[in-house]
Structures are given as C-alpha cells and as structure tokens.
Amino acid sequence: MGSPHQLHNSVLILIGDYVEDYEVMVPFHAFQAYGLKVDVVCPGKKSGEKCITAVHDFRGHQTYFESRGHNFILTATFDELDFDSYDALVIPGGRSPEYLSLNESVLSLVKKFAYSNKPIGALCHGQLILVAADVLKEKKCTAYPAVKPAVVAAGGHWIDPDSIAACIVDGNLVTGAGWPGLPEFMRLLTKALGATFLCADKRVLVLCGDFMEDYEVMVPFQALQALGYTVDGICPGKKAGDICPTAVHDFEGAETYSEKPGHNFTLTATFDEVNVDVYDALVIPGGRAPEYLALDEKVLEIVKKFAESKKPIASICHGQQILAAAGILKGKKCTAYPAVKPQLIISGAQWLEPEPISKSFIDGNLITAAAWPALSEFVSQLITLLGTKVTF
Numbered sequence: 298m299g300s301p302h303q304l305h306n307s308v309l310i311l312i313g314d315y316v317e318d319y320e321v322m323v324p325f326h327a328f329q330a331y332g333l334k335v336d337v338v339c340p341g342k343k344s345g346e347k348c349i350t351a352v353h354d355f356r357g358h359q360t361y362f363e364s365r366g367h368n369f370i371l372t373a374t375f376d377e378l379d380f381d382s383y384d385a386l387v388i389p390g391g392r393s394p395e396y397l398s399l400n401e402s403v404l405s406l407v408k409k410f411a412y413s414n415k416p417i418g419a420l421c422h423g424q425l426i427l428v429a430a431d432v433l434k435e436k437k438c439t440a441y442p443a444v445k446p447a448v449v450a451a452g453g454h455w456i457d458p459d460s461i462a463a464c465i466v467d468g469n470l471v472t473g474a475g476w477p478g479l480p481e482f483m484r485l486l487t488k489a490l491g492a493t494f495l496c497a498d499k500r501v502l503v504l505c506g507d508f509m510e511d512y513e514v515m516v517p518f519q520a521l522q523a524l525g526y527t528v529d530g531i532c533p534g535k536k537a538g539d540i541c542p543t544a545v546h547d548f549e550g551a552e553t554y555s556e557k558p559g560h561n562f563t564l565t566a567t568f569d570e571v572n573v574d575v576y577d578a579l580v581i582p583g584g585r586a587p588e589y590l591a592l593d594e595k596v597l598e599i600v601k602k603f604a605e606s607k608k609p610i611a612s613i614c615h616g617q618q619i620l621a622a623a624g625i626l627k628g629k630k631c632t633a634y635p636a637v638k639p640q641l642i643i644s645g646a647q648w649l650e651p652e653p654i655s656k657s658f659i660d661g662n663l664i665t666a667a668a669w670p671a672l673s674e675f676v677s678q679l680i681t682l683l684g685t686k687v688t689f
Contacts, residue, residue, distance in 0.1 A: 304490070306689050307334040309383040311403065313393030318350040318366030319476040319560065320389035320420050322512055327483055327520035329673035330680065331492070331687040336373040336383070340400050343374040351391050352545065354560045355461070360443070364558050367512065367547050378406070384490055386410040390421020390441060390475070398429035407432060416489035418471040420482060424448060437467040439474050480522035487523070495686040497525040502576040504596065504619070505532040506586025511543040511559030512669040513582035513613050520676050524685060529566040533593050536567040544584045553636070577683055579603045583614020583634060583668070591622035601625060609682040611664040613675055617641060631665040632658050
C-alpha cells in the first residue's frame, strides 16, 4: 500500500453539484483554521466556478429532506491537480457521489490516495465513490444507512452506525454516517495527519436565534468541537433540545444577499439556566436573528458580561447589531456586513472596510467579520485568542 510520503499539510476535497452543504463547507473552513491548505475540486469544472450544494436534514420523514443550499466556489481545477501535493482526500456526501462514482478520472484519483496509504475521509453517501473505486475490500466502514448494500457488495466490513453522528476508523480510512458527526470525523482525519491540539480544554457559548445564517453557526460550532472544546448553543425562550431554523444567505447577482431555508440547528443548553461565567468566549452568528435578539435585555446582559470580563467575543455579519445594542463598541475597530455600517458608526465604533469579504479583524478581545467567506480566519483568530495551538 505505498510508502510514507512527505507532508505538505494540504487536503483535497472532492465534490460535485448537490454535495451536502455542511459536509463540504465545515471541513473546508475548519481545516484552514487549523493551519492546513485546502483545495476543493469538481470534475469538468475549473477554479472559480461553482457547485450547487444541497441542505439535507431530518424533518420526520422516512428519509432526509432536501432543499437548495449555498453556492460553493471551487478553489482548484480538477484537470490540473498535482496528486503529490496533497496529504489527504475528503469525499463529502449528498447526491453528488452517485454521479461522481461513474467518472473514471475520479476513481483513478481515489485509487491513488488508497494505494499511497494517504488518509481518505468519506462521509454519508461519499462511500459510493469508494465502492466504485473498489478500495473497500475487508475495510471496516460506515455510511448513511441506505449505502449499506453497496458497501457490503463491494466487500466492505459494514459497521451499523449507532447514530447519524457515528464515525469509524480502519487504518487511514475514516468514514462517517452524516454531517452531525463532522466534529469527530474532522478530529480523526487531523489525527491521521499527525495533528496535536494544545490548550483545547475551552468552553464557548454560541448565541443563537431563529434564522441565523446556517454556515455562521455550524462552522464555528463544529470546528471548535473537533478541537475538543465544549460548545453550547442557546436561544432566548428555548431549551436544550429545541431547534432554531437557519437561513442560507448567499450572493447570487442581486443587489443584496438571497435567502433560502437552511438546516435546523439543535440547541444544547437552556437559555434561562446558562451560567455565562463558566465560558471562555462568546460567538454571535449573523443572519436575521440578531435584529430581534438585539431587543432582548437578557441577551444584552450576556454580551456585556463577556465584554466586562475581557473574554473573547467573536461576531460575524449582522451579529454586530447585538454588540451595538449592548453599547460595547465605542472606540472599537470592527467590521460587519456592509449594510450594518451606519449602526456601528452611530454606536461609536471605528469602521473597517471588509475588503476582501473573507477578511476578519481583531481589536483586543473582539473579533469581527463581514460574512461567512471569512469563517476560516474568524475561527483561527478565536482559537488563537484562547491559547489553542494546532501542530502537524
């Protein structure tokens, strides 16, 4: 199965149209936040072109529910790939693996990773590509349960997932059943690349609300969990186990962002019972939730407590509407979604232009960013402020 190779700290993600939204975007941003270089490719497409994603969620039907997700912008051209430049391959699920498994160039790429003994991580329906590449013989693996017959027919050793968050490791193969397992999936993959996490015993509170932006809550939530952080999501008027619907905000050629329904986010703690003193940092996602959360006095009290304690506050997009309402921005350098600029200036903040939109800024213990394209740097800055180091 190949010999040890020189590490480049680089990961390749293989996707196609209607890839599952979280399953590509969460590892894309998380791995970059940890210090890895990440490229995303699709056969037949070039760097800068887009793949349409799908939101797959569990809404009480006999199988998953689908709606249209974000547009994912590819970072490299499939036909120009240099295989030797990458240390690991990630194959997200969704509906794209069905047709990608028919592509001989895709199967050849997968076989190269397998025969070189480089880590391969496949999630959900991504294992259909492993089946077609014939690399599963006698390998222990799991997947979305409906993929079981294909895995068994390919000679794989099927492991029933005890939950949709289940992950299995067999040598350099990491497989998972679905996006709820992304924290463990990413932890196992980074471990296969030799990662160590130092000073990762942190607790982070995420301030949620209905129709917060989908990526802006789940990317930091799962990226921090993968490091070993304890992360809790709370929402006024709701309890642990309740859900918040999210919104997919994207840039599709109109004069402002478009909106589509996103995943349901399950809260992990009860707002009225939370003790903010036990948390080391606060994260505030954007979307449409902040405009009504900014009217809640208990929300503002929580924000003020973190500010007075000089604990890190990381706020993105429209989240800064809450910071402005809490009165903690006077004299602070910060950015936000551009339409929020007047509110920040009126509140006494020093406005920083978000150029490019993927830029995140730090002023003391305050981290601000304009939108989800900045999530890699946003998460990286937060873990740095909290003293966490990721080494490979």
